[in-house]
Amino acid sequence: MDFLNHWLLTILIFLPTVGAILVLIAKGRDAIRWTALATTLVTFALSLLLLTTFNWHQGDHYGYADAGGTVQMVQRADWIPAFNIQYLVGIDGLSFPLVILSTFVCALACIASWNIEKMTKGYMCLFLFLETGILGVFLSLDFFLFYVFFEVSLLPMYFLIGIWGGPRKEYAAIKFFLYTLLGSIGLLIVLIGTFLYSRSIVPGGTFDLVRMASPEFQHGLVGAVGHGVAITFFCLLMLGFLIKVPAVPFHTWLPDAHVEAPTPISMILAAILLKMGGYGIFRIAYPLYPQAAKAMWLLIAIIGVVSIIYGALCAMSQTDFKKLVAYSSVSHMGFVTLGAAVMTTAAVNGALFMMIAHGITSAMMFFIVGVVYDRAHHRELSRFGGLATTMPVYTGFSTVGMFANLGLPGLCGFVGEVLVLLGTFQAARSDSILIKGGFASSTQIYWLAVISCFGVILTAGYMLWTIQRIFFGPEKPEYKGFPEVNQREIVVLTPLTVMCILLGILPTVFFFTFTQKTVDGMFNLLTPASTAQVVSTQ
Amino acid sequence: MNLLAAAIDRPFIPGWADPANGLRPFAPELWLIVAIVAVLIVPFFTRRSNLACAATALFGLIAALLATMIVGTSDGVVGSHFRGLLVVDPVTVFFKGLLFLFVIGIILMWLCTTSMSMHEGDGPEFFTLLLGATLGMSLMASTSNLLMIFMSVELASLPSYVLAGFRKTHRVGAEASLKYVLFGAVTSSVMVYGLSMLYGLYGTLQVEELAHQMTTGSATSVALLTVAIFGLLIGIGFKISAVPFHFWCPDVFEGASIDVSAFLSVASKGAGLVLLLRILMTLASTAHWHNVPGISLSAVAIVVGVIGSITCTVGNTAAYVQTNIKRLLAYSSIAHAGYMMCALSMLLIGKGAESDLKDPASVATQAILLYLAVYLFMNLGAFTVAGLVYRQTGSEDIRDYRGLGRRSPVLALCMFCCLVSLIGLPPFAGFVAKLNLMWVLFRSGGWWIALIVVIGVNTILSAFYYFRVIRAMYLENSDAPAFFPNPLGLAISGACSVLLVLMLLGWSPLGRMTDYFSHLYFGSATVLVHEQPDMSSATASR
Structure with a gap:
């Protein structure tokens, strides 16, 4: 149980990547499909294991479980110590339903992909990489790690729409890509800016999303960041996430992407990728800049x-x-x-x-x-x-x-x-x-x-x-x-x-x-x- | 006898030539000179074989690389030597290491791309020129003397002109070479004009003394000084292909063979950037990172920043319409030089949230070194793939990349990694380089924030044209036959792609390394004149 508590989330994130590598090795269309399906099903089964390890009655505030908070099963390791960037994953009530939804829909989309005949190997490989990206976004609690997964999930999507899509697939794929990239540049600027200001609050700065939302940190942040800067950062974050959601007037990529994407990819796009935007709003934009959000x-x-x-x-x-x-x-x-x-x-x-x-x-x-x-x-x-x-x-x-x-x-x-x-x-x-x-x-x-x-x-x-x-x-x-x-x-x-x-x-x-x-x-x-x-x- | 024993003891350091170790800091360049002479002599015994010349050049470069490493780790070499003609500091060591490594990569790339089409017997000339240009570039990065600056820029440029036109039977090659010569001649003459004015105004050739007199003296004519500085900027701007001196770049890249284009894209620009970095930072550190009556640093910073942002914007927008992969990569290299120039604008202490940012020089230097280190591998990988495709299809048109994902999956994957890294997206190191650069600018605060926005917007602009190549490779079909590329070329581009991922995962050691090497030596003149902490010993002890 201890092992699961510690490693389950990491296994969840990277299991599809392992599956993708197995798919690369597999020979024959059936072997590829079954490997991919087995991977998604095992991932889904493992995510259901969360029901036993995730204690939803626990915690009285938004913080880590070891301090009596709601964020559990945290695993952390230093990644880039110079910038205090961590490999930091954890789960709470916000991400838990989305993780289950992702593994569930991915498994179903994998079944729905059964009639993909063109380059099955490449398709399934990208599909599984996409699942890693998605789960990474929902489970990472480090802003930098979040951003990396956020971008990593873009690339497979580009190919899945662009190669296996309908008649205007190329246009739809690049439009999807550029729109999301525009949003993520905004995220990137906030990522750097927030880290910069965090250095005046925490020695060495932090990318820890939960810590940045804590009242102590927020108190310091309000002092360090001027109101105007906070509003700018909040708007940039919202731009990034609202493009992904997508909200009018940033929505025009969506109809194109959906119409051109193959059915299973449309399922994933609508069911999960859009939720990354919504999740980002609740995980990052509002907790980090609540005052700006109110304004x-x-x-x-x-x-x-x-x-x-x-x-x-x-x-x-x-x-x-x-x-x-x-x-x-x-x-x-x-x-x-x-x-x-x-x-x-x-x-x-x-x-x-x-x-x-x-x-x-x-x-x-x-x-x-x-x-x-x-x-x-x-x-x-x-x-x-x-x-x-x-x-x-x-x-x-x-x-x-x-x-x-x-x-x-x-x-x-x-x-x-x-x-x-x-x-x-x-x-x-x-x-x-x-x-x-x-x-x-x-x-x-x-x-x-x-x-x-x-x-x-x-x-x-x-x-x-x-x-x-x-x-x-x-x-x-x-x-x-x-x-x-x-x-x-x-x-x-x-x-x-x-x-x-x-x-x-x-x-x-x-x-x-x-x-x-x-x-x-x-x-x-x-x-x-x-x-x-x-x-x-x- | 003693000398011989010493020679065997430390084979790469010709310290035995002078009991006081006088030549030791010059060891890497000496090895290059030895290699140049060897490349000219070896053909007599090998029937002018190209391969023998390549091997000789490779050995020379490896020796120079090892010598750089030994010089970098030995004590007492940091400082200025030969009466200020040669400067050795961590930055030059790092840059020379990168440069020699890169030229080794270029020679390996030559082996698998253009060596077959090169006329047997042309090897000696080619490698003499290549090593000569390398020598010039390594000197460019390690001097703070006006005369030496001009010498080294010319030493880097003249062989490059010939290299650009080395494909003697190609009309475009000849055109490229001629264009390069004309452009180079004009900018060099403007530069030497500016340098002579500087000498006339201040009566010294040492940049640190010039800087000192500029920042303390007030009796000079501002107009003359402006003209002089602009002359210098134009000369170096030509080397790093800053807008508006970039017109040679796409034509030369298109006309030259692919290995020469790759060489110019990184080595020439890198050397120019380090030279400009040294001059600007010496000036700014003498002025203690503040505007002084003699010279307005913010004016210089704004000029550099604006040129940088225009350069990357022009590079990225002009790349849109390119159909030739080499021209596209040329404009991309212009854009990347622009990004790096943006970091050069950190000449003043910023007004950002960071109050501990007391030393903009090392911060800016770190950003540029890290960017160069990553940029080297992205470009080497991309150019190698382009070279392999050219060798296979005989075409440099992006349309001939159609279906590459199916025709040669590994090669296409390598190209994909390099291009995505050039955009600056994770999971590749281009992201780290760009992020690091933006982070450094952000720390400075103030109007540098505007440069971040420029870089951000440019990233989106650039995504579009890089993705045109990716789209051709994966999304479009062609019935051209599948092929298995040269294993050596595949190894180079594959190694570059893997390194790009590793550099993202290992940002930490990479950052530490560039931090370690990011200290410029500002010369003894500053120390003599000002009562400041002893920079040279501080730098050396780091």
Whole structure:
């Protein structure tokens, strides 16, 4: 158990790399596929082991477990002592659900990749490298290490879109790459800048994200960094993460990337890569610069609301099924941005839940698109119709997925949306962080909340319309001979459907028990009381 | 007899030539000179065989490299020698080590790329020129005397002109050579004009004395001084291909054979940068890193910083439209020289959050040395791959890289590693170099922050054209046949790629090493005139 506690996270991160090397050695298409699948499945199984080692009742503040905090299973080793850069990994309620989601979706995407015929070896190799990058991002607690993994996950994605993608793959791949690179340059500047200022607080400086969020450090940071610099750094961080999320107006890479990417890569892109942005906001941007976050809340909230509405409107006007799903991602991730901006417990919980729920539903949606594309070889919504009679099982799965996506009560999409909206309304109360701190007026918040509510209606609108256009109506002759979903596709769809329902009806059991302590702990950092305490004790 | 015993005892140090060890600091250059003479003599016994010349040159360079190492570790050599004509300090030791290592790499690269197409019997000339240019560059990095500066710049340039046109049957080669000569002649004459003015104004050839008089004297004409300094800057700017003196660079790289292009891309620019570094830092340290009535350091810093940022921006934007891999790498090398020039602008004590930044020289030097060390391997790797592809396909067009990922997977992977490293992305060392540079600028605070933004924006600009090559290699298909490249070439580029990853993982030792070597020797004149702590002993004890 001790060994696991110490090494499990490192094993999780690098197991896919080992798998990638095995894939390189493997001979024959089947051997490659099975090696890759075995790797992802073992990784998933190991991540489930976290359920036994990760103690979600432990900790009363955002800090390391050995000091009574929530961040556990920490493994650290000096990497570059001159800059106090560490190999530092750990897990808490914020990363735990995302790690499980990543290994889960990667395993399913690996099954979904079964029909990749072109250069299978290269594909599976890059796929597994990507998984290492993803898990590294979610598990590293050192800013430098985070940045390295953040960038490392970019390169395989470029090739996965660029080589195995659709007709405009090259354009989509480089667009994805340049957009994300733009954001990461912002991150890089903040990385260096924050480290520079940390040297006046901690001898030799630090890249330790948890330590940088601690009240003691924050107290020093407020003194060392001027308000203007803090705002600049916060905005650069948010630029980096909002591009990844993606929020309007930085979202234009997403529809292109999704439309061109092969189905399994779209699943990973939507389900996990977008979450890196959301995760970065909660792990880095807000804990490091909470004051700037409060000062900039309106801008972030407006970006969130605009993403919700604009994304939904764009989705409504799409004729391409995959593009519609892509824009619905923009809309749904807008809730995450909004939830972060308004800073109430309900909204933040909702935003975190939304990330997981969207991870499940978007993976499912993209797979659903892939299934029908494999058969029809087009994605034009207007040309579909009457599939309910030819493919009843498929229709059943799809309907569950789409209803979960539009936020039907009882399915997973609902919980996140409602909590974010509820939290936004709560932010208008006089005891919320924003109102009490004098950053916002309740009128502003009401307006934002009311407008974002319309997003729910719009989502229902385009989703229902899509269901109608694809599955209902008279049966069309050209789709008559379509085979029903095969066993492989059922293997992918069933776990996703089960998760949609379980997360929808038992959100506490499957989600909030894990995150409760961490969210409470991080929230204490945001409230002015904790800073005041430190000041008074000093 | 004693002398012979001593010669056997310390074979690489001709200390036996002078009981007072007078020649010891000059040992690396002496070995190069020995190698040059040997390269001219050996052909008489080997029927002018190219390979024999290459082997002789290699031995000479290895001896010079070992001599550099021994000089670097022996006591009492740090300082200025031969009445200030030669300076030995940790920076020169490090740079010479890199330079000789790099030229060894170039000769190995020559073996596997252009040696086959070189006319048998041309070896002696080629290697004489190559070693001659190397000698000039190593002197450029280790002198603070105006006369010697001019001599060494010419010694580095003249062989380079011939090397650029060495492919005698190529029209482009001849054009490149001519262009290089004309450009070089004009900038050299401007430089010697500026140097003569400096001598006329102050009556001394030693840079440290000049700096002292500049910072204390007030009776000189500012206009004359400005012209003189600009003349000097133009001469060196030509060597490091700073904008607007960069026009020769793409043409020469295109016209010259690939090994010569690679040689010029790192060695020539590196030597120019170290020379400029020495001059500027001597000036700034004499002025104690503050503006003094005699000379405004911030003006010089702004000029250098602006030239640096324009250089990298022009390099990166002009690379967009290139279709020839050598021209693309030429513009990329212009951009990288620009990045390094940005670090040269740290002539004043910054106003950043760091109050402990008392010595901008060693900080800037460290950034440049680390960048050079990484840049060397990225460029050597990329040029080697380009050379191997040229040898296979006879083309330098990026379109002929299509499908390389399938045709020669290992070679393409090496190219990928080098290019991603040139962009400055992890997991490759180019990231470390760039991060280190940005970190150093950030520490200085003030308007240096603007340079960070420039470098950041340029990184994005550069990603686009490097990725054009990557896209061609992996995303586009061609039905050109698969090939297995020369194993030696593969080994060079493979070693470079592996080193690039290792240098990221081992940033710590790399940083410590460059820290150790980042101390310039500012000359005895400063010590004599000012009552400051004894710089020479402080430097030596480090």
